[in-house]
Amino acid sequence: MLTPTYLIRYLPPQTEIETVPVLKALVEANKALAELKGRATTIPNQGILTKPSLSMKS
Secondary structure (H helix, E strand, C coil), X not given: CCCCXXXXXXXXXXXXXXXXXXXXXXXXXXXXXXXXXXXXXXXXXXXXXXXXXXXXXX
């Protein structure tokens, strides 16, 4: 029988993840996503952003 080479950690993590720096970064990320969503709506054909990257996969 195979022995695992890694340990599966239990969820939720035992450390505090809702710290002040994490929450501040979350707010900044949320603002950036909202701005991106607003600008993406101005592009007539939004598919041109994703189709080239999908065709590059081998």
